Amino acid sequence: MFDEWRAQTIDSPLIDLDASVVVFENDEPVALAWLYSDREGRRAEALMAATRRDRRGRGLATLAKIESAQRAAQLGTRILTSNDLDDAPMLAINRKLGFAETAVVESFTKSL
16 A cells, blocks of 8 residues: 555656655654646646644644745746645645635545
């Protein structure tokens, strides 16, 4: 499971290491904001922003996302992001950073 996740995130050729950010505290990673980008198309997608569970509520994901957005802007890309509608903390961060809702997507599943 970890190998599949890693292949789709850290090792993906789409991840933009120049615009992705890891926040460290005392040499330990505590938060991150990763970006996929298409520099030729001048677009980027915020792939993931997260904070280590024991460090949440301190604004670290916001810090990481701000830095990542600034780096993407310097590269000339426009950022899109998506969120689970039940993830109130991340929705609040995105609104605070000026992201505007453009569409609501619903997904469905069926057990077979």
